[in-house]
Amino acid sequence: MTQAGFFALVYAAGLAFNLAWGPRRDAVLACALAFPCGLTFWVLGALLGVATGLASAPAFGLGTLVALVVGSAAASLRRACTPISWTRVAACSAAFVAGAVLVSQFSLAKFSPDSHQFLRIAAVFSRGGRLGETAAFLADRGIFTFLSYAAGELAGVDFMFSLAPVVGLSLAALLAVAISRALEREGVDRRTRLLASAGVTAAVMTTYVIAFHMVYIHANLGSALYLFGFGALFWLAERDGDASLLSPALVCLVAFSIHRVEAPVFAALFAVLAAWPSQLPRRLLAAGLFAFGAITAGWLLLLSAAIPSEGEFLTPGRAVLLSAMSLAPLAGLPLAARLPRALVARHLPTAVLVVASVGLAVTFAIKPHHMMTSLEAVVVNLLGVQIGLFGYAWWAALALGALCLATPPSRIARPLLMGVAVSVIVVVLLGFFRVPYRVGPADSAGRMFIHFLPLLYFLYAVKLVPLRRWRASAAEEAG
């Protein structure tokens, strides 16, 4: 099997999943989600192999993909009454395969010591490595990237040098399609939709640090893809009450949560902000959050038993704490259900923001110099144009954020926008538990901000593009 063949298999499995349990009516969106979802299932299968030790990670991953295709086909038959636009499926699939084949012809990979470590561990897993002997390396990196690169042996190459470009292209496709679909639901005309989706996608993907991560072997672009997938799909699902989008959204949330060591914090944060005030069926939300909590918490508990007791990043105690946080969205759902929905929607984001801000203030009070050093590095990395990481992306984000404050609040976008704002605080806060952040492209905080950029611009687009004027006329307000 070649790399392109592997990508096609993953895509096919993801497509089967989406057509069975995802946005079956919207073939283009299903195709855009196919690769991210398929890759998640590959990783979850491989994770099962690593955790149980019954077979190698690739064998379990491959088995999972095959089982997914079969299971999805069976499920699709039960939903056969919903039509599928096979022409669009074929066109989008052909485009994906052509793109995958194209990027598989060139070696574009960029490395750092972190990349080498990713590939080494991936190689160990692809040759039957077990959890125990690699646990020391898993304490400072998420498992997702290791296992996604573990397919190198299967694909007959040193390493999956085209995986990062394919992930990047998937992010671009999903960003464009999601913006277009969201604006369509907001009643924006076709020309504006096309312009907005193309413009925002181009602006986000050409940001230097994101473009670089399209060829750089690391975990951040994948995190960005999955966090964006969750946020955008949840927005779309909430907008029209379309529960079929919940499945891929929660798959994205699971994938995001195992991308990095600290990712469960952000995953739980977004899950709480999105799910608790949601108007989607509680039963479906509970099932999704149960799957998220079970997988994430289960993996973290397993890891807590294997990793060294001392470390800079993940320790057994922290792993247990994170696993508890992963279960928090599910645990709090019944409580949120008892409260008036409007009350939760109005006050929950503010409450979370206040709590995070207080936490940040406490960390500054305890270690003022340490936290100031971290904060300065974060600010320079984000806003320093001469450094060239984000260019003007965060300047523009700040300007658009100010613009959003001057426009009417949006029920659906507000919790997610607040989630990004709180995440920024949490990133700074996490600096308390480690050596201070530093200025430069290798800094962890600077790279973490990649995760939020696509989602932020998506939310800005869906909030601002439909506004043709600042205030609705009296007639519109009356109507």
Place this chain on the structure above:
Amino acid sequence: MGQVILWAYVQLVGLALATACGWARRPMIGCALGFPLGLVAWGSALIALLWLGLPLVAAIGAAAIVLAVAAGAAAWRRRADVDGRALAAAAAALAITAAVAALATAFPLAIVAERGHRILLAATAIGRNVDSIDFIWNILPSPPVFQASLHAAAPLVAGRPFFAALSPLCGIAAVVLLAGGGAELAGRGAGRAVRALLGLVLAAALCSFLFAVQATAVDLHAAAALFVIAFLVAHAIGEESAAPASIWAELLLLLGFALQGLAESVAASAMLLAIYGCDRRDPARLARPIFLYTAVLTAWHLLLWEAIGRRSLTVEPREALALTAAPVLAWAGLLAGTVRLSRPAPRRALALAAAGLLVVGIGLALGWTGDGDPGERWTAAARWFGRYRPGLSDCLLLGLAAVCVPLARGSASAAAAASVCILAAVELLIDLGEPIDPRELAGPLRVAAAAPALLLVMLTGVRLLTARRDETESRLDSAATATTATTATSGTAPARVNLLPAPRGLFAAVVAILLLTNVHHQVRAHRLTLRDARRLLAAGPTSLAGDERQFAYYLMGEWIPGATVVIPPRLADHAVFFRVLGRVAVEIAESTPRLRPDAVAQLAPLRAARRPLYYHVAAESESVYLLPSPRSSRYVLAEASPGTLYLLPEPLYFWSAIPAPGAAGAAR
């Protein structure tokens, strides 16, 4: 011949743009505005394409096609305005442009002074596809990028080092605009006296040192003067005729003026923008054009700011940032100033404010004590005036303009007076803190200031000679009175003027700026990697068979059969790689081994045999190095620096620290 064709093409594009902006109904002025409009469109398109990284040939071709299509499409929508008179005027304008270009090419009178040489140097760099902006920043303290980009095409288009016809064309276009615009603004009732005065003014303009000399020099002055006068004429006539589409032409011309320099022209254009925005009778119509103008200038200066930050040359980043903010602040001021106004702000007050600014500028420039004694500065100023030998016509012009400023009446006169004051004040403010150089006879804005000064003198003279009240002002005042009366009668509050574009527009502008700066950064980075022979897209082998891997952990067993790797406790985690990937024996030492004192001497010959371990497919070196020794099969893994590991022969270490084979702890 190529030069003639190019400038005729520029004139043609300008005529199409003028038609699109509604100027075909006034064919004479429309044709006079054609050249500056075409020039700014051509220059802006060329700069944008060059900045995006296109080679010069491709940029010229793309700019020509894009402009022809865009201008043609825009003009097609106003085709009903074009009649036989307009067509005849356009044909005449084209013929005049071609004739002037042919004459200037055949008999070049070009003066190339110091700045002209630097412009041509930069043009050569652009023509040879050097990373133009970096190069320009290195050689020019204040880069006239617009002029350099225009002249860069000369070797390709005309087979000459520069366009000798450019400055003459700009000068003649400015004179034609002065004459035509003055005649239009003076009114039909002016009669013979007006025509006589126009003749005098034309003669003064042609004889003026500041104007005539610069109309033959390879420099930015003629173009700057042309854009200022074209803007003034378009604004005054557009305001008089209440032609909404002329706003686009005005802002395009103002953009052309702003792009001439780096600092002073931007600041001056921002102030002109604020003054004329407040002066408009219909400020609400300005929203989109001014917003676009602000966005373009802001993007341009953000790019410059980025380049400046890397170079730290003449213009400091904070100054550039202030300049970046200037158009935005002007726009914000305009927004704040007009949002509650239901009629134009008093023009005389604006002119007086501009004159006050001029006084403050002069005072600050001469009395500035930052760098020395104020007395010395006054002396230097006096010396400057003493050595100033521009000729009688210039003295006459300056004196007349100074007299005319307080006499200015009417929209066009007040606008011209305000422009003179603004341009002169900005010129002085830009020089703030530096002594006036007596040799500096023509600063970038001093020539530009001469153009509105001529217009001001001409209009004031016409008013005094004909002793008539300016009809334009009368009409404006009566219109304003009517508006107020209507408002009072209806009893409703004046309509709020909303200059702020819709959220959608602001969002689009922010995204467009972000995209532009991102693309520029990517292109620049790519060109830098090309220069260092490091391509962004490094094509390499697409895949490798398993046995070709040159990967430390894989090949250790192949390179040194029967090898054993001894790993100190701190690096014990690495055991899994050697065991699983290299399938070599691994021992974990009980304590950290130490290098022998003579190890360095023994390492020196081994360094030649160092085996970097890398992924062939990416030409990427691993951070693990092997120094093989023919006598050793046991190697110790040592960390030379964080993340860089060496496998060194065991004899280089103290034996006491290495456990005997089999006696050490089992491999993890």
